[in-house]
Amino acid sequence: MAVIGFAGNWWVAxxxxxxxxxxLFPGVAISVFCLVSMVIxxxxxxxxxxxxxxxxxxxxxxxEPLAALAITPMLQRKIEGLGFWAADDLAQAIEKxxxxxxxxxxxxxxxxxxxxxxxxxxxxxxxxxxxxxxxxRTTGSQSxx
Numbered sequence: 054m055a056v057i058g059f060a061g062n063w064w065v066a067x068x069x070x071x072x073x074x075x076x077l078f079p080g081v082a083i084s085v086f087c088l089v090s091m092v093i094x095x096x097x098x099x100x101x102x103x104x105x106x107x108x109x110x111x112x113x114x115x116x117e118p119l120a121a122l123a124i125t126p127m128l129q130r131k132i133e134g135l136g137f138w139a140a141d142d143l144a145q146a147i148e149k150x151x152x153x154x155x156x157x158x159x160x161x162x163x164x165x166x167x168x169x170x171x172x173x174x175x176x177x178x179x180x181x182x183x184x185x186x187x188x189x190r191t192t193g194s195q196s197x198x
Contacts, residue, residue: 054090054091054093054094054097055090055091055093055094055095055097055098056094057087057090057091057094058087058088058089058090058091058092058093058094059087059091060087061083061084061086061087061090061091062084062087062088062091065080065083065084065087066084116138116139116140116141116142117139117140117141118138118139118140119132119133119137119138119139119140119143121140121172122140122143122165122168122169122171122172123168124164124165124168125164128157128161128164128165131156131157131161132165135153135156137152140172141172141176143165143169143172144169144170144172144173144176147165147166147169147170148169148173
């Protein structure tokens with residue numbers, strides 16, 4: 054599609070000087086259609102080129118948003134501006150020491166650190182309870198056989 058659009062524009066630009074004067078408007082219309090075709094084709098090519106990169110990214114669409122941390126909306130916007138959109142990502146960045154603390158005021162830092170620690174503790178407790186339930190299910194099904 055991109056090649057056809059490029060070739061069409063090349064043809065119109067090359068041959069328009071030999072066309073009669075009444076064909077100026079149709080020539081421009083053809084050129085616009087070719088340009089649109091070229092842009093759409095190049096867009097499709099670039100999407101296809103980026104497809105392997107996007108496939109390797111971990112897109113966790115059902116991740117808990119920052120609102121789950123129970124922090125103020127203004128602080129949420131600041132953190133989203135720093136590139137953190139999910140509560141788990143933020144908590145992991147804080148635990149690993151990779152969070153840019155210099156972007157926040159002291160009170161915001163303390164509020165965020167407490168919220169992240171509460172979130173980490175709650176998720177660890179939730180994971181432990183899931184493991185315990187799954188162990189009970191497997192031992193219960195084995196003893197029932």
